[in-house]
Amino acid sequence: MLSRSAFAGSANEPPIATYRTTVSEVRVTFCGTDEKNRPLAKVGKDDFAVVDNGIVVRDFRSLARSDEAALDVVAVVDASESVAPRFQATVTDVLKLVSQKQLASDDNISVMSFSGLQPVVICTSDCRSATAEQRLLAVKAAGATPLFDALADGAKFISRRQIPGVRPVLILFSDGDDTISKTSARDALEAVIASGALLYAVDLNEPGVGANGSAALQQMAEATGGRYFPASEGAVHVLEAALEDLHASYVVTYQLPNRAVGFHSLRILPKHNLNLRFHCRNGYYYENSVP
Amino acid sequence: MKRTFWLILLFCGLQMAPAEHLGVYQHGTVVRMHMGDCAIAHHGFMATMGGPAQLAAEVCPEYTLVSDKVVFVIVGKSSNQLIPLADVIDFRFHNNELAVRVDDARHESKFNIKEMILRSEWELVQKHIEDQLSNRPTESSLATRRGD
Numbered sequence: 001m002l003s004r005s006a007f008a009g010s011a012n013e014p015p016i017a018t019y020r021t022t023v024s025e026v027r028v029t030f031c032g033t034d035e036k037n038r039p040l041a042k043v044g045k046d047d048f049a050v051v052d053n054g055i056v057v058r059d060f061r062s063l064a065r066s067d068e069a070a071l072d073v074v075a076v077v078d079a080s081e082s083v084a085p086r087f088q089a090t091v092t093d094v095l096k097l098v099s100q101k102q103l104a105s106d107d108n109i110s111v112m113s114f115s116g117l118q119p120v121v122i123c124t125s126d127c128r129s130a131t132a133e134q135r136l137l138a139v140k141a142a143g144a145t146p147l148f149d150a151l152a153d154g155a156k157f158i159s160r161r162q163i164p165g166v167r168p169v170l171i172l173f174s175d176g177d178d179t180i181s182k183t184s185a186r187d188a189l190e191a192v193i194a195s196g197a198l199l200y201a202v203d204l205n206e207p208g209v210g211a212n213g214s215a216a217l218q219q220m221a222e223a224t225g226g227r228y229f230p231a232s233e234g235a236v237h238v239l240e241a242a243l244e245d246l247h248a249s250y251v252v253t254y255q256l257p258n259r260a261v262g263f264h265s266l267r268i269l270p271k272h273n274l275n276l277r278f279h280c281r282n283g284y285y286y287e288n289s290v291p
Numbered sequence: 292m293k294r295t296f297w298l299i300l301l302f303c304g305l306q307m308a309p310a311e312h313l314g315v316y317q318h319g320t321v322v323r324m325h326m327g328d329c330a331i332a333h334h335g336f337m338a339t340m341g342g343p344a345q346l347a348a349e350v351c352p353e354y355t356l357v358s359d360k361v362v363f364v365i366v367g368k369s370s371n372q373l374i375p376l377a378d379v380i381d382f383r384f385h386n387n388e389l390a391v392r393v394d395d396a397r398h399e400s401k402f403n404i405k406e407m408i409l410r411s412e413w414e415l416v417q418k419h420i421e422d423q424l425s426n427r428p429t430e431s432s433l434a435t436r437r438g439d
Contacts (some may be wrong), residue, residue, distance in 0.1 A: 049376035051376075054324060054325040055322070055323055056321055056322050056376055058378060258421075258424055259424045259425065260424060269324070269375075270376070272377055272393065273375070274373055274375055
């Protein structure tokens with residue numbers, strides 16, 4: 001949708017034409033799972049409807065497999081006192097994650113830890129080296145939990161690394177219990193959504209303990225289109241799930257249903273089979289900006 | 292004896308006949324959906340008197356269902372009472388509720404009716420909202436090109 005609205009320039013120069021265009025297409029990446037939580041091999045336009053800011057959208061411009069082919073993983077590891085009892089097991093899990101061959105290169109994995117006042121980058125692009133391993137093993141679990149600051153920092157970090165065709169993924173190992181952040185939970189979540197990253201949360205609470213933290217982790221993961229796992233499932237399983245989601249992902253596009261400025265909530269719901277679940281980020285920001 | 296048998300068979304047949312055979316279903320399309328307050332769904336004594344604390348936090352799906360002449364706003368009774376968002380759904384009135392089904396399913400799902408409005412009036416309201424939104428400056432990108 002283009003309209004020529006202004007001309008400028010001297011007689012010798014080609015005139016400058018100013019085109020104003022209204023961005024009116026929404027593009028959502030999602031994946032579907034069946035009643036056994038297995039990714040759907042095939043998704044058609046008649047399987048789902050998008051609910052955009054409360055408006056049901058069934059008329060799609062396009063539906064295609066996602067062209068993302070690889071993951072860029074940032075492991076964000078809670079090293080606060082509250083997770084001390086299982087911190088060594090978590091570090092072992094993270095080391096297993098880093099060594100996974102499914103991650104094609106060293107460039108695709110980074111590790112951050114957080115405790116006390118601020119998050120620290122342990123390694124980036126050299127995480128499979130012995131030095132990085134030593135740095136990770138040297139981290140001690142102590143201090144307060146700046147979980148939301150760490151998520152906001154992780155989102156900022158991963159958005160600086162974005163490469164076309166590579167899906168940014170934050171794998172968070174935490175008990176979900178923030179104690180000291182300057183960033184609010186909402187701001188942290190908005191930062192993750194704005195970065196385009198999916199959050200896969202590994203819950204470090206023992207089963208039946210820390211219900212609030214577990215619920216917070218689950219809600220945050222689902223809000224980004226990611227998933228939640230108990231610690232017992234292990235980091236490798238989380239990575240496999242992230243890869244499965246990557247390969248089963250689709251991109252749907254549709255016309256912006258209304259021009260309400262600000263946050264547009266998003267849900268994808270089945271049109272016929274209520275056993276199907278569709279996972280996507282829970283919204284996007286629409287802004288009118290005229291330079 | 293034979294006559295009694297046929298009467299019973301006829302009675303059972305009527306009981307078991309799917310509702311569409313009785314011609315009572317109307318058709319409509321869900322055009323809006325959001326998670327809202329469950330208050331209307333929990334309008335019993337406990338809710339009126341304050342009810343358990345968790346009820347306050349619970350959200351229920353609320354749907355705007357557009358039929359030929361009337362637009363209904365209906366509310367589910369729990370957070371997971373979802374309607375498949377098919378192009379067309381069947382519905383009928385049942386004891387002050389709306390019973391909804393999709394794709395000739397035998398199972399109906401019952402929803403509380405929160406609002407009813409004539410479709411013509413609803414469309415006027417929608418048009419007004421659209422006009423309000425489209426009167427704002429909407430350009431969200433500017434492309435400058437040399438040439439042409």
